[in-house]
Amino acid sequence: MGEVQEPVLEIEDLSVAYVTNAGLVHAVSDVNLTVRRGEIVGLVGESGSGKSTMAYAIMRLLRGDAVVTKGRVRVLGQDVYALSEKELRSFRWSKMSMVFQSAMSALNPVMTVETQIIDTLLAHRPDLSRAQARERAQELLDLVRIDRKHLNSYPHELSGGMRQRVVIAIAIALNPALVIMDEPTTALDVVVQRSILDEIRRIQAQVGFAILFVSHDFSLVAELASRVAIMYAGRIVELTPSHLLHLSERHHPYTEGLLKAIPQLTAEEVTIQGIGGYPPDLQDLPPGCAFHPRCPYAMDICTRVRPAQVQAGEKLLECHLFQGAEVNTHV
Numbered sequence: 001m002g003e004v005q006e007p008v009l010e011i012e013d014l015s016v017a018y019v020t021n022a023g024l025v026h027a028v029s030d031v032n033l034t035v036r037r038g039e040i041v042g043l044v045g046e047s048g049s050g051k052s053t054m055a056y057a058i059m060r061l062l063r064g065d066a067v068v069t070k071g072r073v074r075v076l077g078q079d080v081y082a083l084s085e086k087e088l089r090s091f092r093w094s095k096m097s098m099v100f101q102s103a104m105s106a107l108n109p110v111m112t113v114e115t116q117i118i119d120t121l122l123a124h125r126p127d128l129s130r131a132q133a134r135e136r137a138q139e140l141l142d143l144v145r146i147d148r149k150h151l152n153s154y155p156h157e158l159s160g161g162m163r164q165r166v167v168i169a170i171a172i173a174l175n176p177a178l179v180i181m182d183e184p185t186t187a188l189d190v191v192v193q194r195s196i197l198d199e200i201r202r203i204q205a206q207v208g209f210a211i212l213f214v215s216h217d218f219s220l221v222a223e224l225a226s227r228v229a230i231m232y233a234g235r236i237v238e239l240t241p242s243h244l245l246h247l248s249e250r251h252h253p254y255t256e257g258l259l260k261a262i263p264q265l266t267a268e269e270v271t272i273q274g275i276g277g278y279p280p281d282l283q284d285l286p287p288g289c290a291f292h293p294r295c296p297y298a299m300d301i302c303t304r305v306r307p308a309q310v311q312a313g314e315k316l317l318e319c320h321l322f323q324g325a326e327v328n329t330h331v
């Protein structure tokens with residue numbers, strides 16, 4: 001690895017809850033995470049673990065019923081929650097942007113590709129002439145490898161994969177330092193999914209923005225990202241370099257469960273071992289470690305005391321099995 005790059009995203013002690021009639025749903029709890037310039041970090045976890053809530057919280061796009069109860073989000077050193085609404089509008093897309101799961105809902109069905117890209121550019125860069133914006137729109141289509149003739153196409157005239165490429169082109173139009181991708185390939189079939197991933201990797205290497213890549217697909221994230229954050233019940237229970245993500249390494253028992261759940265192809269059969277039990281109720285989290293009711297290694301202390309974050313080699317973990325490893329003070 002080369003020199004350490006400056007952080008583009010710093011999440012400190014972030015907690016987010018949804019306010020419901022039945023009480024608070026603790027969707028994200030005490031999250032710490034740093035993403036550095038040009039880095040790809042994956043965020044994985046089962047459905048409902050809080051991944052999307054975290055992504056929206058970073059973008060300050062949470063809906064009205066969600067509140068940041070604690071912590072801070074900084075992008076390029078700027079506290080995202082300290083910006084005025086006006087400042088936020090120009091900060092989004094120019095410094096940080098997001099690729100959503102559904103390209104169809106991200107694109108305007110009654111506007112051509114060219115108009116959508118140009119409008120995004122001009123909304124943030126009023127200094128650009130229309131001709132300059134058009135030129136940039138062409139460059140962006142070249143970058144995502146879509147024929148320029150599609151500048152005049154409407155979203156419904158494009159395939160799902162092409163639409164997602166257009167969404168990526170719009171997300172990177174203003175050269176943001178950070179792009180959050182929330183399940184960007186989930187709606188696509190496996191072959192198209194693969195080509196979009198290759199495309200993301202290629203463009204990222206060429207342009208150099210950092211990516212926080214959110215997905216429930218563990219093997220896909222491990223392949224794309226250099227580090228992976230594993231989320232369970234709103235907490236990052238493990239943060240590990242992806243090259244260490246295999247069963248011969250010691251992991252958080254939840255990570256171990258996810259690794260065992262990846263289909264293993266042997267000569268005779270495909271074996272999958274799921275994780276028993278269900279994720280906890282986020283309104284009524286179990287005491288101690290939230291994973292203890294499902295954990296095959298649970299000890300008495302796990303039912304009572306929430307584990308502190310510890311550093312074990314290159315990994316950060318929240319698990320009593322690793323207590324005694326060096327206590328982490330810096331993420």
Ligand SMILES: Nc1ncnc2c1ncn2[C@@H]1O[C@H](COP(=O)(O)OP(=O)(O)OP(=O)(O)O)[C@@H](O)[C@H]1O
Nearest residue numbers: 018020025027046047048049050051052053065282
């Ligand atoms: N508006 C809401 N009101 C109450 N609870 C909510 C609301 N939106 C989400 N939640 C809850 O917050 C938790 C985290 O949801 P979130 O969508 O962030 O998880 P996720 O890991 O992204 O899941 P998925 O992969 O299914 O999108 C879930 O338990 C969900 O039920």
